[in-house]
Amino acid sequence: MTLTGFLPVTDVTACCNPIAREAISAGNATNLAKSLRALADPARIRLISMVAAHEDAEACVCDLTEPLGLGQPTVSHHLKILVDAGFLSRTKRGTWAYYRLIPGSLDSVARLLVTV
Amino acid sequence: MTLTGFLPVTDVTACCNPIAREAISAGNATNLAKSLRALADPARIRLISMVAAHEDAEACVCDLTEPLGLGQPTVSHHLKILVDAGFLSRTKRGTWAYYRLIPGSLDSVARLLVTV
DNA sequence: CACCAACATTGACAAACGTCGATATCGTCG
DNA sequence: CGACGATATCGACGTTTGTCAATGTTGGTG
Secondary structure, rough: OOOOOOOOOHHHHHOOOOOOOOOOHHHHHHHHHHHHHOOOHHHHHHHHHHHOOOHHHHHHHHEEEHHHOOOOOHHHHHHHHHHHHOOOOEEEEOOOOEEEOOOHHHHHHHHHHHHO | OOOOOOHHHHHOOOOOOOOOOOOHHHHHHHHHHHHHHHOOOOOHHHHHHHHHHOOOHHEHHHHHHHOOOOOOOOHHHHHHHHHHHOOEEEEEEEOOOEEEEOOOOOHHHHHHHHOO
């Protein structure tokens, strides 16, 4: 299980029923695990949360570094993982890179976990 | 971030709003990350899925080892992580240990991810 | 009691991860 | 053009992870 070689999360989750409803295939389990792994870090959860809750629902790296308490390269690293996994989008305007939550991306993961 | 020192997932998720609704605290992000980390492995996703989909919604280690293609100690290891994280319960009957999905545990994680 | 089967625990090892400092890239402003 | 500011990439490091073989534990059975 590496964090490299993602499918965007919406592709991953278009595949199957909630995992508790019927036995998931090995391949789909691997894909879902990759998406979850991208989320399974405190810094990345906070990044998603901060981006979504930020003014205009977008934020640049400079908005995130200080409140997160991590260095700029580390923040860029985490953001890249979230972009590659399909949770965030990146838009460059001037010198700044603005990140946004991709609508529905978290929901498609949630849909696979839910049992009701 | 270690996989040891869990709170049961239902405690973790009783804490807060969906992460995209308002900025999550560092502590709650750490707890949610621990729960997600317990799920973020292909073998463990398949275990949850197989247990939930199994006859009578329970399964023993011997039911899981062979279809999963992993050794018995490895399967026990993964099951312990899922029990500690509050996703599975363990009941011993005779020589066998039966695992069940704890109702609502997956849903409480899903509730924190969902945005709609 | 002695043996066996199911499961848990331990110890070891390679692979992957999170973080950082240093450096590279790219757009802006003088 | 040259300097600067925001961000990305690289290389390195200590830590955590997933897996296995070997061993321990516990309950049933002869």
